[in-house]
Amino acid sequence: MYPTDDDFAAQLRATFYAEAVEHVEALSRGLLELEDMPASERRSELLDGMFREAHSLKGASAAASQPRITAMCQSMETVLASWRGGASEPVAAEIDSVSDSLDAVVALLESSTGPARTVKAGSEIVRNVAPDHPASHQDAVHAATVPPVSPAPGPSPALSSTASTRAQDTMVRVAAGKIDALMLQAEEMLAIKLAQNRHASAARDLDARTRAWRKGWDAERADLALVDRLTPAALRRVRAVLDGTSAFAAELSARTSALAAGAEQDRRHVGPLVDDMLAQVESVLMLPFSSISALFGKMVRDLARQEGKEVDLVVSGAETELDRRILERLKDPLVHAIRNAVSHGIETPEGRTTAGKPERGVVRVVVSRLEDSRVSIEVTDDGRGLDPAGIRDAAVATGAATREQVDLLDDDRSLSLAFEPGVSTNPIITDISGRGVGLNVVRRNIEELEGTVSFRSAAGEGSTLRLVVPTALATIRGVVVKVGGRPYVVPTTLLYRVMRVSRDSIKTAANQPTILVDGRPVPMVDLAALVGIRRPRDQKPDDRIQAFVLGTRDERIAFGVDRVMREQDVLVKSLGPQLARVASVSGATVLETGQVAPVFDTRGLIAAANALWQAGGALGQKDETPEVAPSILIVEDSVTLRMLLRNILTTAGFRVRTTCDGSEALTVLKTELFDAVVSDVEMPKIDGFELTVRIRADVRTARIPVILVTGRESQSDKARGIEAGANAYLIKSNFDKNNLLETLRRLT
Numbered sequence: 001m002y003p004t005d006d007d008f009a010a011q012l013r014a015t016f017y018a019e020a021v022e023h024v025e026a027l028s029r030g031l032l033e034l035e036d037m038p039a040s041e042r043r044s045e046l047l048d049g050m051f052r053e054a055h056s057l058k059g060a061s062a063a064a065s066q067p068r069i070t071a072m073c074q075s076m077e078t079v080l081a082s083w084r085g086g087a088s089e090p091v092a093a094e095i096d097s098v099s100d101s102l103d104a105v106v107a108l109l110e111s112s113t114g115p116a117r118t119v120k121a122g123s124e125i126v127r128n129v130a131p132d133h134p135a136s137h138q139d140a141v142h143a144a145t146v147p148p149v150s151p152a153p154g155p156s157p158a159l160s161s162t163a164s165t166r167a168q169d170t171m172v173r174v175a176a177g178k179i180d181a182l183m184l185q186a187e188e189m190l191a192i193k194l195a196q197n198r199h200a201s202a203a204r205d206l207d208a209r210t211r212a213w214r215k216g217w218d219a220e221r222a223d224l225a226l227v228d229r230l231t232p233a234a235l236r237r238v239r240a241v242l243d244g245t246s247a248f249a250a251e252l253s254a255r256t257s258a259l260a261a262g263a264e265q266d267r268r269h270v271g272p273l274v275d276d277m278l279a280q281v282e283s284v285l286m287l288p289f290s291s292i293s294a295l296f297g298k299m300v301r302d303l304a305r306q307e308g309k310e311v312d313l314v315v316s317g318a319e320t321e322l323d324r325r326i327l328e329r330l331k332d333p334l335v336h337a338i339r340n341a342v343s344h345g346i347e348t349p350e351g352r353t354t355a356g357k358p359e360r361g362v363v364r365v366v367v368s369r370l371e372d373s374r375v376s377i378e379v380t381d382d383g384r385g386l387d388p389a390g391i392r393d394a395a396v397a398t399g400a401a402t403r404e405q406v407d408l409l410d411d412d413r414s415l416s417l418a419f420e421p422g423v424s425t426n427p428i429i430t431d432i433s434g435r436g437v438g439l440n441v442v443r444r445n446i447e448e449l450e451g452t453v454s455f456r457s458a459a460g461e462g463s464t465l466r467l468v469v470p471t472a473l474a475t476i477r478g479v480v481v482k483v484g485g486r487p488y489v490v491p492t493t494l495l496y497r498v499m500r501v502s503r504d505s506i507k508t509a510a511n512q513p514t515i516l517v518d519g520r521p522v523p524m525v526d527l528a529a530l531v532g533i534r535r536p537r538d539q540k541p542d543d544r545i546q547a548f549v550l551g552t553r554d555e556r557i558a559f560g561v562d563r564v565m566r567e568q569d570v571l572v573k574s575l576g577p578q579l580a581r582v583a584s585v586s587g588a589t590v591l592e593t594g595q596v597a598p599v600f601d602t603r604g605l606i607a608a609a610n611a612l613w614q615a616g617g618a619l620g621q622k623d624e625t626p627e628v629a630p631s632i633l634i635v636e637d638s639v640t641l642r643m644l645l646r647n648i649l650t651t652a653g654f655r656v657r658t659t660c661d662g663s664e665a666l667t668v669l670k671t672e673l674f675d676a677v678v679s680d681v682e683m684p685k686i687d688g689f690e691l692t693v694r695i696r697a698d699v700r701t702a703r704i705p706v707i708l709v710t711g712r713e714s715q716s717d718k719a720r721g722i723e724a725g726a727n728a729y730l731i732k733s734n735f736d737k738n739n740l741l742e743t744l745r746r747l748t
Contacts, residue, residue: 013064014294015064015291015294015295016060016061016064016066016295017109019056019057019060020057020060020061020069020105020109021109023053023054023056023057023060024057024102024105024106024109026049026050026053027050027053027054027057027076027098027102028099028102030046030049030050030053031050031095031098031099031102033046034046034047034050034090034095035092035095044084047080047083047084047090048084050080051077051080051081051084054073054076054077054080055073055077057069057073057105058070058073058074058077061073064295064298066108068108069105069108069109072101072104072105072108073105075101076098076101076102079094079097079098080098182281182284189274189277189278192270192274193270193271193274193275194590194591194592195592195594196263196266196267196270196271197267197271197592198592198593198594199263199266199267200260200263200264200266200267202263203256203259203260203262203263203264204260204263204264206256206259206260207253207256207257207259207260210249210252210253210256210257211253211256211257213249214249214250214252214253283321285323285324285325285472286321286322286323286324286471286472287321287322287324287327288318288319288320288321289315289317289318289319289320289321289322289327289367289377290315290318290319291324291327292327292328292330292331292334293315293318293334293365296313296315296334296335296338296365297313299335299338299339300312300313300338300342300363303339303342303343304342304346306713306715307342307343307348307715308348308715309342309346309347309348309349309361310349310359310360310361311342311346311360311361311362311363312360312361312362312363313338313362313363313364313365314362314363314364314365315364315365315367316364316365316366316367317366317367317368318367320367320368320369320375321471322375322469322471322472323470323471323472323473325473326449326469326470326471326472326473329445329448329449330377330445330449330467330469332445333442333445333446333467334365334377334379334467336442337379337442337465337467338363338365338379340465341363341379341380341381341383341463341465342361342363342381344383344386345361345363345381345383345384345385345462345463346361346363346381346382346383346384347361347383347384351384355384355460357382361381361382361383362381362382363379363380363381364378364379364380364381365377365378365379365380366378366380369471370468372477373470373471373472374451374468374469374470374471375468375469375470375471376466376467376468377466377467377468377469378464378465378466378467379464379465379467380462380463380464380465381462381463382461382462383462383463384459384460384462385457385458385459385460385461385462385463386457386459386463387459392406392407442465442467446467446469447603449469449470449473450469450470450476450491450493451467451468451469451470451493452467452468452493452494453465453466453467453468454466454468476491476492476493476569476570476572476599477491477492477567477568477569477570478490478491478492478567478568478569478570478589478599479492479495479498479548479564479565479566479567480564480565480566480567480568480591480597481527481546481548481561481562481563481564481565482561482562482563482565483527483528483533483535483561483562484528484533484534484535484536484562485535485536485562486533486595486597487565487591487593487595487597488597488598488599488600489570489589489597489598489599489600490548490550490600490602491586491599491600491602492567493602494550494551494602494603494606495548495549495550495602496517496549496550496551496556497517497548497549498546498547498548498549498564499517499546499547499548499549499558500544500545500546500547501515501524501544501545501547501558502543502544502545503543503544503545506524506545507521512524513525515547515558517549517556517558520556522549522556522557522558523557523558523609524547524557524558524559524560525557525558525559525560525609526559526560527559527560527561527605528561528562530559530584530605530608530609531584531605531608535562545560546560546561546562546563546564547559547560547561547564548561548564550602550605550606551606555606557605557606557609557610559605559609570589570591570597570599571589571590572586572587572588572589572599573587573588573589574587575587575588584600584601584604584605584608585598585599585600585601585604586599586600586601586604587599629653629654629655630654630655630675630676630744630748631654631655631656631657631674631675632649632654632655632656632657632674632675632676632677632678632744632748633657633658633659633665633668633669633674633676633677633678634646634649634656634657634658634659634678634679635658635659635660635661635662635664635665635677635678635679635680635683635688635691636658636659636660636678636679636680636683636709637660637661637680637682637683637684638680641680642658642660645658645678645709645740646658648737648740648741649678649741649744652741654744657672657674660683661683661684661685661686662679662683662685662686662687662688662690662691662694663685663686665677665679665686665691666686666691666694666695669695669698669700669701673700673701673704674704675704675705675748676704676705676706676707676744676747676748677691677695677704677705677706677707678707678709678740678744679691679692679706679707679708679709680708680709680710681708681710681711681712681717681721682710682711682712688708688710689708689720689721689724690724691706692706692708692721692724692725692726693724693725695725696724696725705727705728705747705748706725706726706727706728707726707727707728707729707730707740707743707744707747708721708726708728708729708730709730709732709740710729710730710731710732711731711732713731727747728743728747730743
């Protein structure tokens, strides 16, 4: 269950403190840059980044119950928004004002967290280097001090003195940037290891060939029958040549043997040394899962209260360590997954009692290490589970699939539709859920980590979302294939099988080449043709084609190649911004042969194959009918809010008409139809709930989406909105125009 309130509060403060330090640093750097930067496009980018930092700090402080910091951030947001929007210029006085606000935030951090608090921050990582320290060699101790955040130099004594005195005998502070640089250098050593393996292999081959040649030479030299026919003078010359050649062969054989032995000894020495060095540097960057899970408990508590539910969060395996770069990118997917579990999965206490369950629901996060340097993270709830039929209906309603397509899916395969954009079984859109983006975001983010996502659910018994990601980003496992005379690497993340197929076994189904894999027809594509690789003109086709199969249980595709060579660990390097958009390629690596091999993006290959097949004969056939902007009816009794909503929607390209209350809105709807209605709830005459009921009761307007935007936040009011037939319920206190626009685009 939950830790004690004191323990949880301390953990929450430490986690917030670390995050706040990073945001304060970024804002401080931004202010310094802004002072010397002329108005330009670069300034706009800088202000956008600073605004996001202030917004993120505000959200984190609110979650950590730091209202004074939240208020400071709100003030900074206001100023930054004014600069960003061009309403005012970042003159010296206003920059000083924001800097003073940052100083105030630092002071509040000092007073609320304490000078000796040791946590992890983006600027420093403190490692335990004392051999007699009771902690394990693999355990990390992370510490941070708030840096100076105004132009005035010098550290904050209150934050640094006690912590440094306490840590000086057992800790050493290293800037995270230096650790990252060291990691890159350690990764480069892997190329040296692979090169050494190549040199050792070449030396062994040369030694073997030299030995074989010398053996043959000695055998030929012993046969002097032909030589005996020569004159004495010629015989002497021949014997001199033979003796000299034999001496050279003996010397060459001895030297190649020594070279091979030395290369093999170096290989045995360098290989483990590089592996150990890489492992040690990786361990410096490893952090426990608990470093990101600390805020999950608070999030679950707040969300459960907001939803009128009782939910416990249980985290197992929080001590499991992962690369901090992976942990940072796991945070958002896990937030989405846990919020979905609470909002979609767990029932209200009344609903759980009716279903024969305890009133309190449970969300479990289980972290476990797998054998292949990967980690499994499962988010499980004991809620209502997902209804496969409901998912199929939602997929059809949002256009993610056709009715004919979903009717072919069994219940297990129907669950995969929940990952499609816009698919949601929630009956109403709120600030928390119902937009159908949560699971889609989870899948996209995990796939960017070369990870996998799976989902299982049983009606009435709950759901489990399983994420599998690598423990570190240093290397990947890949299969080296040859296409068009050049090597390429295919990551094994989605690799199902490597196989040989005869040309006669390739059949045609739905105008596409297919082969049988485990008794199931699988589409097959020539990889060279798909990605535009040219084969040599003199290359002759083989009767048997080598291929690899990518995909999951629900979707597999075979790719034909010239040759599958081997499987090995490879160090992937980015292509850089110039080649960032190269289709189907995620990076490159240097093989032990010294060749540079592109690394394929496996999901990019699957997407390219699907796009090619689905286009079929429809390529070039475009609908020339001009698109008409959706029309929106705004119902709001506040003049200010009507103006605000109208401006937001017209700027976004919608056609807008406004009315001041429900009665006027019904009059307008008698003569004009709209693509959606955006309405307040608290209005004279006819309120938003009654308006929604009447819209649903009229056959002409029954299918028009209704979005209620209101200040009434209680769960009972949301329930009234659902009962009335509203499609979305947005809270004014949390109003975000992007939420409104996203909701309208989905519903219209």
